[in-house]
Amino acid sequence: MQSTTSIFFFCRVLTLAVCCDWLTHYSHLRNSSMVLIEVMGGPLTNQTSPVEFPYNLYKRMMNRQVKSQLLFIRDSMTQIYDLYRYNDMSLAAWDSVKTTDFLESIHRQIRELDECVKPTRKSPNKLQLRIYYNNLKNQTLLVSIKILLTYYRLLQRFL
Secondary structure: OHHHHHHHHHHHHHHHHHHHHHHHHHHHHHHHHHHHHHHHOOOOOOOOOOOOOOHHHHHHHHOOOHHHHHHHHHHHHHHHHHHHHHHOOOOOOOOHHHHHHHHHHHHHHHHHHHHHHOOOOOOOOHHHHHHHHHHHHHHHHHHHHHHHHHHHHHHHHHO
C-alpha cells in the first residue's frame, strides 16, 4: 500500500511539473505559433468576419481559477487545431509546410495541456467554444468551398 501511494504521489508531482513546464514555455510556443500563422498564407485580410468574436466568453475566463483557464485554453486550441486541419484540405493558398508546422505546434500545446488538466472536470465553456468555431467554419470555410465548387462547375461548362 505504501508503494502504491508513493507511486501515485510521484506521478501527480510529475504531472504538475509537466504543467509548470508548459507554462514556462508558453510564451515561446505562442510566439512560434503566431509567427507561423502570419507567414502561412501571406497578408491577413482586412475583411470583417461574418462571425463576431466571443469577447464576453474570454473576459469571463480572466476571473476564473488557473485550472479553468487552462481548460479553456486547451479547448480553444483544440477548436483552432480542428479548424485549420479541416481547412488544410481546402483550396487555400497556404504554404503546406508552414501549415503543418503550425498544426504540430498547436497539437503539442494541446497534448501538454492535457497533462495539466486531465484530473479536472470538463470545461463548462466547451460547448460555447464549439458553437463559435462551428459558426466560423460554416460562415467562412464552407461558404468559400461552395463558391469555389460553383465556379469550378461553371468553368467545366466552357471546357
